[in-house]
Amino acid sequence: MNVSEEIKRLHELHLAGALSDAEFAQAKAKLLSNINLDKPDSTSGAAAGSGPANDLVQEFNRLRRSRTDRWLGGVCGGLGRASGMEAWIWRLVFVLFTLTFGFGVVIYLLLWIFVPDEEIGTTKHEY
Numbered sequence: 001m002n003v004s005e006e007i008k009r010l011h012e013l014h015l016a017g018a019l020s021d022a023e024f025a026q027a028k029a030k031l032l033s034n035i036n037l038d039k040p041d042s043t044s045g046a047a048a049g050s051g052p053a054n055d056l057v058q059e060f061n062r063l064r065r066s067r068t069d070r071w072l073g074g075v076c077g078g079l080g081r082a083s084g085m086e087a088w089i090w091r092l093v094f095v096l097f098t099l100t101f102g103f104g105v106v107i108y109l110l111l112w113i114f115v116p117d118e119e120i121g122t123t124k125h126e127y
Contacts, residue, residue: 002084004055006031064118065111073112 007028014024059082066077069087076094080087097104 002055002059003031004052063115065115067118073108074117075108075111075115078115078118079111 010019010024010027010031013019014021019027063082064078065074066081066087067074069077069080071091076090077087079085079090083090094104094108097107
């Protein structure tokens, strides 16, 4: 589960009344402080303005085509690993977009071209 999903879950619990305002603020602060401790370059001034856009950039930079879970180029396997969803769901999405709108193949080809292959023997990429 990534940070945005955890914060969303905390917010849902807060709205449902399971967490008070103080408990919600404390849990959110603890979650964010743990994330900042894990990332050594987050002590720069850019970390103060970080938010969902920064998370999206970090997730995209982590995206790699899979070498083990691939049918064609490994795009769906890589998307599955990065998003936490099964690769077959991504394959189904690309097929549905191709059949319905006609541009699923174009997106797949662009991802195949521009997303790098994962390195052999590594599952974690640091930047």
